[in-house]
Amino acid sequence: MTRGTIFQAASGARILGDDVQHLIAWDHVLRTPRAETTITELAGGAGNLDDLTPRRSAGPAEYWQVKASVDATSPLTEAWLFEYPEGKKSLLQRLHASWQKLRPGHDLPPKIVLATTKAIDPSDPVLRARATTDARIVETLRDATGPMAQARKRWAEHLAIDEEDLLEFLDSFEIRHSASEAEWREKVQDAAAGA
DSSP, X not given: OOHHHHHHSTTHHHHHHHHHHHXXXXXXXXXXXXXXXXXXXXXXXXXXXXXXXXXXXXXXXXXEEEEOOSSSSXXXXXXXXXXXXXXXXXXXXXXXXXXXXXXXXXXXXXXXXEEESOOBOTTOTTGGGSOTTTSOOHHHHXXXXXXXXXXXXXXXXXXXXXXXXXXXXXXXXXXXXXXXXXXXXXXXXXXXXXX
C-alpha cells in the first residue's frame, strides 16, 4: 500500500495530522537553541489544545491545535469552524472553551494557534478579509460595519458570548493555514541546517 493510498482511508487525516504535528514540534525544537528565542520548554497542551505548548520566558503562553486535510476539497471557511461533528461542539467552540479555561492561570491572555493544512476559501466573507501580517481576524471584525458587523454578531452568538468578549478571544486567536506537510518538512530542514 502506498503512502497516497493510506491517506485516502478514513484514518488518513489523523495520520497526516500526526505527521504535521510532529513536524511543527520539530520546527520549534530546532529553533529553541537560538539566542533570540524566548522558548524555554516544549510540552503537550491542555484540553482541546493538546498538540503543542511552547513555554516561554516572556510574552503570552501559546497553545497549538493542528488540523490536517488529506486533500484540498474542503477549504478553511467559517462554516468549517462552526461545524458540529458527530454531536460535538464546533472547533471554534472547543478552542474558545479551552482558552476560557486557561485564561485565569495566566498574567497575559494565552495565544491560541490553529495550524491547518487547509487553505482559506477566497470566497469566505470573513476569513478572506483577515490580516495577512499576523494571521488574525480580530481587526477585520473589531470596527466592522455592514456584513462584517453581522459576521461579528454571528460569531459571538455561535460562542454564546457578547461581542466584546469575542474580540478579546480573537485578540489571542491566530490561524496558520495552507502549509502542507512538505512545506513544514522544508521548514524543519532549514531549521536543522541552522542548528
